[in-house]
Amino acid sequence: MEKRDALYAGKAKSVYRTDDPQRLILHFRDDTSAFDGERVESLARKGMVNNKFNAFIMGKLEAAGIPTHFDGLVSETECVVKKLEMIPVECVVRNLAAGGLVKRLGIEEGRELTPPTFELFLKNDAQHDPMINESLAETFGWASREQLARMKTLTFQVNDVLKQLFLDGGMLLVDYKLEFGMFNGEIVLGDEFSPDGCRLWDAKTREKMDKDRFRQGLGGVIEAYEEVGRRIGIEFD
Numbered sequence: 001m002e003k004r005d006a007l008y009a010g011k012a013k014s015v016y017r018t019d020d021p022q023r024l025i026l027h028f029r030d031d032t033s034a035f036d037g038e039r040v041e042s043l044a045r046k047g048m049v050n051n052k053f054n055a056f057i058m059g060k061l062e063a064a065g066i067p068t069h070f071d072g073l074v075s076e077t078e079c080v081v082k083k084l085e086m087i088p089v090e091c092v093v094r095n096l097a098a099g100g101l102v103k104r105l106g107i108e109e110g111r112e113l114t115p116p117t118f119e120l121f122l123k124n125d126a127q128h129d130p131m132i133n134e135s136l137a138e139t140f141g142w143a144s145r146e147q148l149a150r151m152k153t154l155t156f157q158v159n160d161v162l163k164q165l166f167l168d169g170g171m172l173l174v175d176y177k178l179e180f181g182m183f184n185g186e187i188v189l190g191d192e193f194s195p196d197g198c199r200l201w202d203a204k205t206r207e208k209m210d211k212d213r214f215r216q217g218l219g220g221v222i223e224a225y226e227e228v229g230r231r232i233g234i235e236f237d
């Protein structure tokens, strides 16, 4: 697979074309951003850690029958994926209250959410990724009714697989965000799953082991990501 020109540089990853029009290379950079891109820092090893973390999780999801864009690793910080036509909607599931839900609704942090909640956000930096709903997505053509139904089903399937995986490693999957896209008429999981886009707490101490360490200036960000990885069986280096 030959890497060609850059197609897009996001806040944390760069996307390259390849000699195959149906495949892209995702480069996980060390850049870390929070608060709508207001705070950006480079954290050593992050690109490598998230690339390997994401590869491991995508493998687990594929094994559970969830279609993903992931094809394989090509370097420490890069992987090959199917080129999707991305659906500009982010799907968020929450098992415990944290982050935006706590702020928006005044729910106490850590409250168990039964059943888990499902939220949609529009991927639109200029509008600061506002929360939307299925009616708005359908009316404005961001996603069809069928796509929304399938994304919701897949997002909850991911919850079943990953909640257990992290629990086996002594961690709680608090919440997470997924992005999907179309490939040959099928909805496929795209983007990444890493501690950048989810919340993970130690099950006993409830210590934060995800990007909240960066958001809240707690330090030990990448050390925590690596500890999460090790607990679920990922080897770094």
Ligand code: ATP
Residues within 6 Å of the ligand: 008, 009, 010, 011, 012, 013, 014, 015, 024, 069, 081, 082, 083, 084, 085, 086, 179, 181, 190, 191, 192
């Ligand atoms: P955000 O941080 O809000 O998710 P971003 O664009 O800054 O946005 P990055 O992760 O830095 O995010 O960039 C990666 C980009 O590549 C995203 O826009 C994502 O939607 C897109 N992308 C991910 N997987 C695929 C794929 N398989 N095909 C096409 N585009 C993809």
Ligand code: TYD
Residues within 6 Å of the ligand: 090, 092, 098, 099, 100, 101, 121, 129, 175, 176, 177, 196, 197, 198, 199
């Ligand atoms: P949320 O609490 O709504 O947002 P924030 O913490 O940014 O105020 O996010 C729920 C989970 O989804 C959390 O683990 C972060 C992730 N997420 C993203 O990674 N990107 C996003 O654009 C959104 C809306 C959520």
